[in-house]
Amino acid sequence: MQSTHPLNVLKFCPKCGSSSLITYKDLSLKCNDCGFHFYVNSAAAVAALVVNGDGKLLLTTRAVEPDFGKLDLPGGFIDPGESAEEAVKRELWEELGMKVKEMEYIISAPNEYIFSGISVFTLDMAFRVIPETVSGLKAQDDILDFRFYAENEIDFSQIPAPSINYFVKQFFRK
Template sequence: MSHLLELFRFCPVCGSEKFVENNKQSKRCNSCGFINYINPKAAVVAIITNSEGDILVCKRAKDPARGTLDMPGGFTDLNETAEEAVIREVKEETGLTVTATRYLFSLPNTYKYSGLNVPTMDLFFECDVQEISNLTARDDVAEAWFMPRKEIDPEHFGLASIRKGISRIVGK
Protein backbone atom coordinates (compact mmCIF):
# COMPACT_ATOMS: atom_id res chain seq x y z
CA MET A 1 0.00 0.00 0.00
CA SER A 2 1.24 3.49 -0.78
CA HIS A 3 1.65 6.17 1.86
CA LEU A 4 -1.43 8.29 2.69
CA LEU A 5 0.53 11.46 1.90
CA GLU A 6 2.23 10.17 -1.27
CA LEU A 7 0.77 13.00 -3.38
CA PHE A 8 2.43 15.58 -1.12
CA ARG A 9 6.00 15.83 -2.44
CA PHE A 10 7.05 19.20 -1.02
CA CYS A 11 7.11 20.48 2.55
CA PRO A 12 4.17 22.87 3.06
CA VAL A 13 6.29 25.03 5.40
CA CYS A 14 9.60 25.51 3.55
CA GLY A 15 8.91 23.97 0.11
CA SER A 16 11.77 21.47 0.35
CA GLU A 17 11.71 18.28 -1.70
CA LYS A 18 13.18 16.49 1.32
CA PHE A 19 9.65 15.68 2.52
CA VAL A 20 9.83 11.97 3.37
CA GLU A 21 7.77 9.25 5.04
CA ASN A 22 8.04 9.51 8.83
CA ASN A 23 5.60 6.72 9.73
CA LYS A 24 2.36 5.32 8.30
CA GLN A 25 0.39 8.50 9.08
CA SER A 26 2.97 11.28 8.69
CA LYS A 27 5.70 12.80 6.56
CA ARG A 28 8.72 14.73 7.88
CA CYS A 29 10.75 17.48 6.26
CA ASN A 30 14.46 16.76 6.49
CA SER A 31 15.19 20.45 5.81
CA CYS A 32 13.09 22.30 8.42
CA GLY A 33 11.90 19.47 10.69
CA PHE A 34 8.15 19.97 10.08
CA ILE A 35 6.07 16.81 10.55
CA ASN A 36 2.69 16.60 8.81
CA TYR A 37 0.26 14.07 10.31
CA ILE A 38 -2.81 12.89 8.46
CA ASN A 39 -5.48 12.25 11.07
CA PRO A 40 -9.09 11.31 10.41
CA LYS A 41 -11.43 14.06 9.24
CA ALA A 42 -14.68 14.18 11.22
CA ALA A 43 -17.85 13.31 9.33
CA VAL A 44 -21.44 12.92 10.51
CA VAL A 45 -24.27 10.55 9.61
CA ALA A 46 -27.96 11.13 10.40
CA ILE A 47 -30.35 8.30 11.27
CA ILE A 48 -33.88 9.67 10.87
CA THR A 49 -37.04 7.60 11.24
CA ASN A 50 -40.69 8.38 10.55
CA SER A 51 -43.64 7.46 12.79
CA GLU A 52 -43.74 3.92 11.28
CA GLY A 53 -40.07 3.34 12.11
CA ASP A 54 -38.95 3.53 8.47
CA ILE A 55 -35.44 4.95 7.98
CA LEU A 56 -34.58 7.89 5.73
CA VAL A 57 -32.21 6.75 2.96
CA CYS A 58 -30.70 8.74 0.13
CA LYS A 59 -29.32 7.95 -3.30
CA ARG A 60 -25.87 9.48 -3.86
CA ALA A 61 -25.76 12.04 -6.68
CA LYS A 62 -21.95 12.28 -6.77
CA ASP A 63 -18.88 10.12 -6.52
CA PRO A 64 -17.60 8.33 -4.66
CA ALA A 65 -20.25 5.61 -4.93
CA ARG A 66 -22.65 7.66 -7.10
CA GLY A 67 -26.03 5.95 -7.46
CA THR A 68 -25.73 3.84 -4.31
CA LEU A 69 -27.69 4.22 -1.10
CA ASP A 70 -26.47 6.49 1.68
CA MET A 71 -27.65 8.30 4.79
CA PRO A 72 -27.80 12.10 5.09
CA GLY A 73 -24.51 13.50 6.34
CA GLY A 74 -21.11 14.82 5.44
CA PHE A 75 -17.95 16.48 6.70
CA THR A 76 -17.80 18.83 9.66
CA ASP A 77 -16.72 22.39 8.90
CA LEU A 78 -14.06 24.39 10.67
CA ASN A 79 -15.19 25.54 14.15
CA GLU A 80 -18.38 23.47 13.93
CA THR A 81 -19.45 20.83 16.44
CA ALA A 82 -20.52 17.40 15.20
CA GLU A 83 -24.08 18.20 16.31
CA GLU A 84 -24.07 21.46 14.33
CA ALA A 85 -22.67 19.60 11.32
CA VAL A 86 -25.35 16.90 11.31
CA ILE A 87 -28.08 19.56 11.62
CA ARG A 88 -26.57 21.55 8.72
CA GLU A 89 -25.99 18.49 6.51
CA VAL A 90 -29.55 17.20 6.98
CA LYS A 91 -30.93 20.64 6.03
CA GLU A 92 -28.62 20.94 2.99
CA GLU A 93 -29.34 17.45 1.68
CA THR A 94 -33.01 16.91 2.56
CA GLY A 95 -34.56 20.26 3.53
CA LEU A 96 -35.54 18.77 6.91
CA THR A 97 -35.02 20.69 10.16
CA VAL A 98 -33.37 18.67 12.93
CA THR A 99 -34.78 19.43 16.39
CA ALA A 100 -32.71 16.99 18.49
CA THR A 101 -29.59 14.84 18.07
CA ARG A 102 -28.37 11.82 20.03
CA TYR A 103 -24.90 10.38 19.49
CA LEU A 104 -24.99 6.65 18.71
CA PHE A 105 -21.49 5.40 17.74
CA SER A 106 -18.52 6.04 15.45
CA LEU A 107 -16.82 4.07 12.69
CA PRO A 108 -13.56 4.72 10.80
CA ASN A 109 -13.78 5.04 7.03
CA THR A 110 -11.77 6.05 3.98
CA TYR A 111 -13.31 8.57 1.59
CA LYS A 112 -11.86 9.02 -1.91
CA TYR A 113 -11.68 12.77 -2.62
CA SER A 114 -9.74 14.48 -5.42
CA GLY A 115 -7.64 11.36 -5.93
CA LEU A 116 -6.70 11.15 -2.25
CA ASN A 117 -7.87 8.48 0.20
CA VAL A 118 -8.98 10.66 3.12
CA PRO A 119 -9.30 8.82 6.45
CA THR A 120 -12.51 9.79 8.24
CA MET A 121 -14.16 9.15 11.57
CA ASP A 122 -17.89 8.89 10.88
CA LEU A 123 -20.04 9.90 13.86
CA PHE A 124 -23.55 8.45 13.75
CA PHE A 125 -26.44 10.43 15.28
CA GLU A 126 -30.10 9.63 15.76
CA CYS A 127 -31.95 12.79 14.72
CA ASP A 128 -35.48 14.03 15.37
CA VAL A 129 -36.90 16.31 12.70
CA GLN A 130 -39.59 18.97 12.83
CA GLU A 131 -41.69 17.63 9.98
CA ILE A 132 -41.09 15.18 7.14
CA SER A 133 -43.57 16.59 4.62
CA ASN A 134 -40.96 18.97 3.18
CA LEU A 135 -38.46 16.17 2.43
CA THR A 136 -36.61 17.12 -0.77
CA ALA A 137 -33.47 15.66 -2.35
CA ARG A 138 -30.93 18.49 -2.54
CA ASP A 139 -27.19 19.18 -2.71
CA ASP A 140 -25.35 15.86 -3.33
CA VAL A 141 -28.49 13.72 -2.90
CA ALA A 142 -30.30 12.47 -6.04
CA GLU A 143 -33.30 10.97 -4.18
CA ALA A 144 -34.46 10.69 -0.57
CA TRP A 145 -37.22 8.50 0.87
CA PHE A 146 -38.19 6.49 3.93
CA MET A 147 -37.51 2.77 3.59
CA PRO A 148 -38.99 0.08 5.85
CA ARG A 149 -36.26 -1.45 8.04
CA LYS A 150 -37.00 -4.97 6.79
CA GLU A 151 -36.31 -3.88 3.18
CA ILE A 152 -32.91 -2.34 3.92
CA ASP A 153 -29.98 -4.31 2.53
CA PRO A 154 -26.65 -2.94 3.82
CA GLU A 155 -24.90 -4.17 0.66
CA HIS A 156 -26.76 -1.49 -1.35
CA PHE A 157 -24.93 1.27 0.55
CA GLY A 158 -21.83 2.47 -1.27
CA LEU A 159 -19.58 3.56 1.60
CA ALA A 160 -18.04 0.96 3.92
CA SER A 161 -18.77 2.73 7.21
CA ILE A 162 -22.39 3.38 6.19
CA ARG A 163 -22.81 -0.35 5.36
CA LYS A 164 -21.43 -1.26 8.80
CA GLY A 165 -23.48 1.43 10.54
CA ILE A 166 -26.79 0.56 8.88
CA SER A 167 -26.11 -3.11 9.68
CA ARG A 168 -25.90 -2.16 13.36
CA ILE A 169 -29.08 -0.08 13.12
CA VAL A 170 -31.25 -2.68 11.37
CA GLY A 171 -29.60 -5.76 12.87
CA LYS A 172 -28.42 -7.40 9.64
Protein backbone atom coordinates in the same frame (compact mmCIF):
# COMPACT_ATOMS: atom_id res chain seq x y z
CA MET B 1 0.61 1.73 2.20
CA GLN B 2 -1.66 2.00 -0.78
CA SER B 3 -1.06 4.34 -3.71
CA THR B 4 -3.71 6.88 -2.61
CA HIS B 5 -2.30 7.20 0.93
CA PRO B 6 -1.33 10.86 1.55
CA LEU B 7 2.27 9.90 2.30
CA ASN B 8 2.53 8.31 -1.17
CA VAL B 9 0.71 11.12 -2.96
CA LEU B 10 2.46 14.14 -1.39
CA LYS B 11 5.86 14.57 -3.06
CA PHE B 12 6.81 18.04 -1.86
CA CYS B 13 6.77 19.87 1.47
CA PRO B 14 3.47 21.86 1.61
CA LYS B 15 5.31 24.69 3.41
CA CYS B 16 8.63 25.21 1.56
CA GLY B 17 8.31 23.00 -1.56
CA SER B 18 11.34 20.82 -0.78
CA SER B 19 11.29 17.21 -1.99
CA SER B 20 13.47 16.08 0.92
CA LEU B 21 10.86 14.39 3.08
CA ILE B 22 11.10 11.66 5.72
CA THR B 23 8.03 9.57 6.55
CA TYR B 24 7.38 8.10 9.99
CA LYS B 25 5.44 4.83 9.84
CA ASP B 26 2.33 5.74 7.87
CA LEU B 27 1.37 8.56 10.22
CA SER B 28 3.42 11.61 9.35
CA LEU B 29 6.04 13.20 7.15
CA LYS B 30 8.72 15.67 8.08
CA CYS B 31 10.60 18.08 5.82
CA ASN B 32 14.41 17.82 6.03
CA ASP B 33 14.84 21.43 4.89
CA CYS B 34 12.35 23.51 6.92
CA GLY B 35 11.32 21.05 9.67
CA PHE B 36 7.60 21.18 8.76
CA HIS B 37 5.91 18.10 10.27
CA PHE B 38 2.65 16.97 8.65
CA TYR B 39 0.40 14.42 10.39
CA VAL B 40 -2.21 12.22 8.71
CA ASN B 41 -5.22 12.57 11.03
CA SER B 42 -8.82 11.45 10.80
CA ALA B 43 -11.28 14.06 9.58
CA ALA B 44 -14.47 14.19 11.65
CA ALA B 45 -17.75 13.50 9.87
CA VAL B 46 -21.37 12.88 10.84
CA ALA B 47 -24.15 10.61 9.59
CA ALA B 48 -27.83 10.97 10.50
CA LEU B 49 -30.15 8.03 11.20
CA VAL B 50 -33.47 9.76 10.51
CA VAL B 51 -36.53 7.77 11.54
CA ASN B 52 -40.12 8.36 10.49
CA GLY B 53 -43.26 7.51 12.47
CA ASP B 54 -43.30 3.93 11.10
CA GLY B 55 -39.74 3.23 12.29
CA LYS B 56 -38.40 3.37 8.72
CA LEU B 57 -34.94 4.79 8.04
CA LEU B 58 -34.14 7.55 5.58
CA LEU B 59 -31.46 6.72 2.98
CA THR B 60 -30.25 9.13 0.33
CA THR B 61 -28.96 8.55 -3.19
CA ARG B 62 -25.59 10.21 -3.75
CA ALA B 63 -25.25 12.89 -6.44
CA VAL B 64 -21.45 13.14 -6.10
CA GLU B 65 -18.39 10.94 -6.43
CA PRO B 66 -17.24 8.71 -4.88
CA ASP B 67 -20.11 6.25 -5.23
CA PHE B 68 -22.42 8.41 -7.38
CA GLY B 69 -25.92 6.87 -7.49
CA LYS B 70 -25.34 4.61 -4.46
CA LEU B 71 -27.15 4.68 -1.12
CA ASP B 72 -25.92 6.70 1.85
CA LEU B 73 -27.06 8.32 5.06
CA PRO B 74 -27.45 12.11 5.14
CA GLY B 75 -24.36 13.81 6.56
CA GLY B 76 -20.87 14.94 5.72
CA PHE B 77 -17.68 16.48 7.04
CA ILE B 78 -17.70 18.63 10.16
CA ASP B 79 -16.50 22.13 9.26
CA PRO B 80 -13.62 23.61 11.28
CA GLY B 81 -15.03 25.32 14.37
CA GLU B 82 -18.30 23.39 14.22
CA SER B 83 -19.64 20.82 16.73
CA ALA B 84 -20.87 17.41 15.56
CA GLU B 85 -24.43 18.39 16.51
CA GLU B 86 -24.20 21.61 14.49
CA ALA B 87 -22.90 19.62 11.50
CA VAL B 88 -25.86 17.20 11.70
CA LYS B 89 -28.31 20.12 11.70
CA ARG B 90 -26.51 21.91 8.86
CA GLU B 91 -26.19 18.83 6.64
CA LEU B 92 -29.85 17.85 7.10
CA TRP B 93 -30.91 21.38 6.24
CA GLU B 94 -28.61 21.55 3.18
CA GLU B 95 -29.43 18.10 1.79
CA LEU B 96 -33.13 17.80 2.64
CA GLY B 97 -34.48 21.08 4.02
CA MET B 98 -35.06 19.16 7.27
CA LYS B 99 -35.26 20.65 10.77
CA VAL B 100 -34.15 18.50 13.72
CA LYS B 101 -36.48 18.00 16.68
CA GLU B 102 -34.28 15.63 18.72
CA MET B 103 -30.93 13.95 18.20
CA GLU B 104 -28.85 11.46 20.14
CA TYR B 105 -25.29 10.26 19.56
CA ILE B 106 -25.18 6.50 18.90
CA ILE B 107 -21.82 5.13 17.71
CA SER B 108 -18.74 5.89 15.57
CA ALA B 109 -16.77 4.02 12.92
CA PRO B 110 -13.68 4.83 10.82
CA ASN B 111 -13.82 5.13 7.05
CA GLU B 112 -11.53 5.87 4.12
CA TYR B 113 -12.82 8.20 1.45
CA ILE B 114 -10.82 8.51 -1.77
CA PHE B 115 -11.31 12.01 -3.12
CA SER B 116 -9.41 13.53 -6.05
CA GLY B 117 -6.87 10.72 -5.89
CA ILE B 118 -5.97 10.95 -2.21
CA SER B 119 -7.24 8.96 0.78
CA VAL B 120 -9.10 11.03 3.33
CA PHE B 121 -9.40 9.08 6.59
CA THR B 122 -12.56 9.94 8.49
CA LEU B 123 -14.13 9.18 11.81
CA ASP B 124 -17.86 8.99 11.11
CA MET B 125 -20.19 9.66 14.04
CA ALA B 126 -23.77 8.43 13.82
CA PHE B 127 -26.68 10.32 15.40
CA ARG B 128 -30.26 9.10 15.67
CA VAL B 129 -32.47 11.98 14.58
CA ILE B 130 -36.17 12.69 14.98
CA PRO B 131 -37.15 15.42 12.51
CA GLU B 132 -39.72 18.14 13.20
CA THR B 133 -41.60 16.89 10.17
CA VAL B 134 -41.00 14.55 7.24
CA SER B 135 -43.36 16.39 4.91
CA GLY B 136 -42.03 18.94 2.43
CA LEU B 137 -38.52 17.48 2.34
CA LYS B 138 -36.58 18.01 -0.87
CA ALA B 139 -33.46 16.24 -2.22
CA GLN B 140 -30.89 18.96 -2.92
CA ASP B 141 -27.18 19.80 -2.61
CA ASP B 142 -25.14 16.58 -3.01
CA ILE B 143 -28.04 14.09 -3.04
CA LEU B 144 -30.23 13.00 -5.98
CA ASP B 145 -33.09 11.44 -4.05
CA PHE B 146 -34.20 10.05 -0.67
CA ARG B 147 -36.69 7.53 0.68
CA PHE B 148 -37.68 5.87 3.96
CA TYR B 149 -36.86 2.15 4.02
CA ALA B 150 -37.86 -0.86 6.13
CA GLU B 151 -34.96 -3.26 6.72
CA ASN B 152 -36.20 -5.80 4.13
CA GLU B 153 -36.37 -3.06 1.48
CA ILE B 154 -32.63 -2.29 1.68
CA ASP B 155 -30.08 -3.83 -0.68
CA PHE B 156 -27.03 -3.55 1.57
CA SER B 157 -24.69 -4.08 -1.41
CA GLN B 158 -25.83 -0.63 -2.57
CA ILE B 159 -24.38 1.02 0.58
CA PRO B 160 -20.65 1.01 -0.30
CA ALA B 161 -19.19 3.06 2.59
CA PRO B 162 -18.29 0.49 5.28
CA SER B 163 -19.05 2.84 8.20
CA ILE B 164 -22.48 3.76 6.77
CA ASN B 165 -23.30 0.11 5.99
CA TYR B 166 -22.41 -0.74 9.60
CA PHE B 167 -24.53 2.09 11.06
CA VAL B 168 -27.59 1.01 9.05
CA LYS B 169 -27.17 -2.65 10.12
CA GLN B 170 -26.72 -1.60 13.78
CA PHE B 171 -29.83 0.59 13.55
CA PHE B 172 -32.06 -2.34 12.55
CA ARG B 173 -30.42 -4.78 14.97
CA LYS B 174 -32.07 -2.98 17.92
